[in-house]
Amino acid sequence: MRHYSRSISLFFVVCGLLFTLAQPCFSADGDAVDFLSDDFYEDETASIETDDPLESFNRAMFQLNDTTYTYVFNPVAEGYSKVVPPDIRGVVWNFFRNLEEPVRFINCLLQGRISDAGTVFVRFLINTTGGVAGLGNPAGREFGFKRVEATLGETMATWGIGDGLYLVVPFYGPSTLRDFTGTVIDGFGMTPYYTFTDDLGVMAGIYLGKETNKLSMSLGEYEEFKKLSFDPYVALRNGYFQYRKKLRDHSVPNDGE
Amino acid sequence: MNIKNTIKTPSTVLGMLMILLLATPIAGLSSTVPDPTQQMKPFVNKMTKILAEADVKNDSQCSICQRLIDISRERFDYNEMSKRVLGKAWRKLSKEEKENFVDLFTELLQYAYVGKIQNYAGQSIEFTGQRIKGKRAEVKTELVDNNKTIPVSYIMLLEGDQWMVYDVVVEGVSLIRNYMEQFREILRKEQYSGLVKQIEKKVKELQDERAQRIAKQQQ
Numbered sequence: 001m002r003h004y005s006r007s008i009s010l011f012f013v014v015c016g017l018l019f020t021l022a023q024p025c026f027s028a029d030g031d032a033v034d035f036l037s038d039d040f041y042e043d044e045t046a047s048i049e050t051d052d053p054l055e056s057f058n059r060a061m062f063q064l065n066d067t068t069y070t071y072v073f074n075p076v077a078e079g080y081s082k083v084v085p086p087d088i089r090g091v092v093w094n095f096f097r098n099l100e101e102p103v104r105f106i107n108c109l110l111q112g113r114i115s116d117a118g119t120v121f122v123r124f125l126i127n128t129t130g131g132v133a134g135l136g137n138p139a140g141r142e143f144g145f146k147r148v149e150a151t152l153g154e155t156m157a158t159w160g161i162g163d164g165l166y167l168v169v170p171f172y173g174p175s176t177l178r179d180f181t182g183t184v185i186d187g188f189g190m191t192p193y194y195t196f197t198d199d200l201g202v203m204a205g206i207y208l209g210k211e212t213n214k215l216s217m218s219l220g221e222y223e224e225f226k227k228l229s230f231d232p233y234v235a236l237r238n239g240y241f242q243y244r245k246k247l248r249d250h251s252v253p254n255d256g257e
Numbered sequence: 258m259n260i261k262n263t264i265k266t267p268s269t270v271l272g273m274l275m276i277l278l279l280a281t282p283i284a285g286l287s288s289t290v291p292d293p294t295q296q297m298k299p300f301v302n303k304m305t306k307i308l309a310e311a312d313v314k315n316d317s318q319c320s321i322c323q324r325l326i327d328i329s330r331e332r333f334d335y336n337e338m339s340k341r342v343l344g345k346a347w348r349k350l351s352k353e354e355k356e357n358f359v360d361l362f363t364e365l366l367q368y369a370y371v372g373k374i375q376n377y378a379g380q381s382i383e384f385t386g387q388r389i390k391g392k393r394a395e396v397k398t399e400l401v402d403n404n405k406t407i408p409v410s411y412i413m414l415l416e417g418d419q420w421m422v423y424d425v426v427v428e429g430v431s432l433i434r435n436y437m438e439q440f441r442e443i444l445r446k447e448q449y450s451g452l453v454k455q456i457e458k459k460v461k462e463l464q465d466e467r468a469q470r471i472a473k474q475q476q
Binding site: 239 | 369432436438439442455456466
């Protein structure tokens with residue numbers, strides 16, 4: 001663990017530095033966007049464009065991700081999807097999601113979403129027991145406890161920390177400085193399946209397995225999206241912020257169980 | 258005729274006021290806002306039915322696309338969509354340019370939207386709720402696939418007594434807003450004429466890609 005704990009701490013130092021450097025924090029999570037308010041379309045000053053000072057770096061990373069996706073991740077996930085039937089993939093997805101519930105629980109509490117924290121807690125209890133270690137999702141399917149999303153990135157947002165800047169992370173995808181820092185802490189610090197082992201190779205294996213499984217459930221979507229875009233980089237950036245806003249709008253319950 | 262003759266006494270005035278007061282809520286009730294979901298349902302059913310019956314395999318020219326676009330006009334306001342997607346730039350266009358742009362953008366959307374629901378033809382579409390705010394409404398649906406559910410919302414504007422769609426929101430991402438941001442960058446760099454060229458190119462690409470895909474399926 002020692003040799004890469006140093007690189008992790010280095011990562012945080014770099015992040016900290018970038019945070020202080022990236023002073024003009026833009027706030028992408030202002031008021032929840034209401035599609036039914038018209039100003040949204042007509043007010044040019046209420047721009048949906050986001051601060052992207054690292055655009056040239058981000059574009060390069062986007063290109064890198066696009067290439068690795070097309071030539072590595074997508075073929076792997078496609079092969080995987082041919083071998084593993086959809087319901088098994090669903091089970092794998094449930095399993096990982098369930099293991100992450102404690103992280104969501106803590107983040108809900110840190111955000112003051114007490115009732116959501118309760119839902120996460122109950123879901124975790126039901127799915128771990130009735131769903132056999134999280135393989136099934138009876139909490140959602142039978143009891144109607146809908147999925148709750150909560151990440152450290154969102155927690156930091158509720159505490160008033162700005163996004164810093166838009167960041168396309170190599171082999172990961174669109175994020176922001178704040179959110180990606182949160183993702184790393186969520187992942188390393190709290191998610192139990194990484195603490196089972198201290199072998200970086202095993203960790204990476206678990207992560208890749210999880211992501212391959214996730215990707216196998218949405219094959220072809222990225223290609224479709226790219227095909228319809230004029231500038232996939234801008235389209236993805238815009239889509240990322242819109243989607244994130246929806247995930248963090250807790251006034252409406254999540255779609256899907 | 259003198260007004261004084263018609264309104265003779267204060268009591269008549271009072272009576273008229275009373276009638277007015279009573280009539281207002283009744284009038285309000287009789288002209289209630291039509292239900293957006295009720296208007297959207299038959300339309301979605303019609304579209305999916307046409308798609309399900311279509312002979313997609315032998316339709317490399319996408320004659321079905323034209324049919325779907327024609328029918329979609331009864332519920333989709335392509336003019337409103339074009340206006341929104343261009344934002345400020347729309348106002349600078351001449352009448353003719355506006356008409357051209359609407360046609361071009363409609364053609365693009367035909368691939369973005371029709372292509373999308375085509376993949377889901379035969380899958381069930383569930384109506385999960387609606388929200389009305391003044392003259393605008395959101396009708397929420399879910400496309401249910403074997404292993405996942407995709408939320409699709411239709412954002413509508415009340416025109417007369419018809420609710421017309423002016424944006425489609427898939428998994429929280431508005432199609433019009435997404436194109437709006439892309440178009441804005443193109444407009445800034447290449448002006449309006451550059452944007453038109455790019456959309457024309459994209460439509461051509463999508464047409465060719467579709468024709469190729471179908472040709473492959475026929476083999």
